Amino acid sequence: MDRITVTDVQKTFQLKPGQSVLIDGRPSDRVTVLNGVDLAIRKGEFITLVGPSGSGKSVLLDIIGGLVEASGGSISIDGKRIVRPDAKTGYVFQQYALFPWRTALANVEYALEVRGVGSAERREKARYFLSLFGLSGFEDRFPNQLSGGMQQRVAIARALATDPEVLLMDEPFAALDAQTREILQAELLRIWEKIKTTVVFVTHSIDEAIYLADRIVVMTARPGTVKEILDIDLPRPRDGDIRASTEFNAHRGRVWEALRDEVNKAQKDWALAPAYSH
Numbered sequence: 001m002d003r004i005t006v007t008d009v010q011k012t013f014q015l016k017p018g019q020s021v022l023i024d025g026r027p028s029d030r031v032t033v034l035n036g037v038d039l040a041i042r043k044g045e046f047i048t049l050v051g052p053s054g055s056g057k058s059v060l061l062d063i064i065g066g067l068v069e070a071s072g073g074s075i076s077i078d079g080k081r082i083v084r085p086d087a088k089t090g091y092v093f094q095q096y097a098l099f100p101w102r103t104a105l106a107n108v109e110y111a112l113e114v115r116g117v118g119s120a121e122r123r124e125k126a127r128y129f130l131s132l133f134g135l136s137g138f139e140d141r142f143p144n145q146l147s148g149g150m151q152q153r154v155a156i157a158r159a160l161a162t163d164p165e166v167l168l169m170d171e172p173f174a175a176l177d178a179q180t181r182e183i184l185q186a187e188l189l190r191i192w193e194k195i196k197t198t199v200v201f202v203t204h205s206i207d208e209a210i211y212l213a214d215r216i217v218v219m220t221a222r223p224g225t226v227k228e229i230l231d232i233d234l235p236r237p238r239d240g241d242i243r244a245s246t247e248f249n250a251h252r253g254r255v256w257e258a259l260r261d262e263v264n265k266a267q268k269d270w271a272l273a274p275a276y277s278h
């Protein structure tokens with residue numbers, strides 16, 4: 001069954017006065033970043049989204065999350081058209097995005113507070129989700145007393161505590177060191193195996209995309225559209241050693257094959273013209 005349906009989504013931004021972008025060598029004050037994106041995501045599926053920088057991955061996630069309006073086409077979740085943020089959708093950004101004045105526990109509780117959950121239940125759920133990420137004992141710490149990896153764990157716990165039907169993650173591990181990143185990937189998979197929420201996860205790391213995904217969606221260079229969808233049929237549960245397998249390596253080759261031309265195109269674009277000139 002499909003949970004998220006993306007139908008012919010298009011997004012054009014009107015630039016601010018004085019800004020322009022070169023399109024086919026001509027300056028333009030409008031830029032189309034997504035063009036005809038079609039995608040059907042199944043319930044409980046783990047999708048990773050890869051594509052060159054500027055291919056509209058974050059914009060697409062924002063549109064699925066109801067934070068940005070599409071210029072054309074539509075998004076629906078469980079058949080319901082998305083035009084504003086939905087309480088059943090959770091979001092995790094690259095930046096930790098925690099409230100610095102709230103403790104870890106109070107940060108997780110916040111998501112429940114705004115949904116009207118009573119204080120006792122809120123506390124219990126927040127503690128449970130922090131414990132899933134090994135953060136028991138750190139409930140009273142403020143974000144600046146936690147490492148980057150711990151802060152991102154809190155941000156994920158906060159998103160999961162609301163039992164989201166859809167979890168949108170925009171390069172959530174990009175700012176972490178390689179070891180912490182692998183640990184968090186494994187933790188995320190372990191928890192996802194339990195709750196099986198539908199995840200759309202943006203990444204620039206091919207290994208991360210393969211390790212996590214049921215399917216990888218490869219975007220073209222701007223204007224972004226779906227270039228290819230690759231099935232990742234590696235067995236689950238997956239442990240880190242799977243990265244050394246021949247199957248994993250074969251997937252690396254396929255993903256890179258699909259991405260290479262698009263990354264080159266995007267780079268040529270930048271070489272010819274900075275994105276904006278004044």
Ligand SMILES: Nc1ncnc2c1ncn2[C@@H]1O[C@H](COP(=O)(O)OP(=O)(O)OP(=O)(O)O)[C@@H](O)[C@H]1O
Binds near residue numbers: 015031033051056057
């Ligand atoms: N509000 C806006 N106004 C004008 N242009 C925008 C706006 N938001 C995004 N863009 C442009 O849309 C394009 C796609 O941006 P987006 O952030 O989705 O790319 P991305 O694929 O997430 O890239 P990255 O991998 O670098 O994060 C970029 O060229 C960006 O400059």
Ligand SMILES: [Mg+2]
Binds near residue numbers: 057058059170
């Ligand atoms: Mg982005």
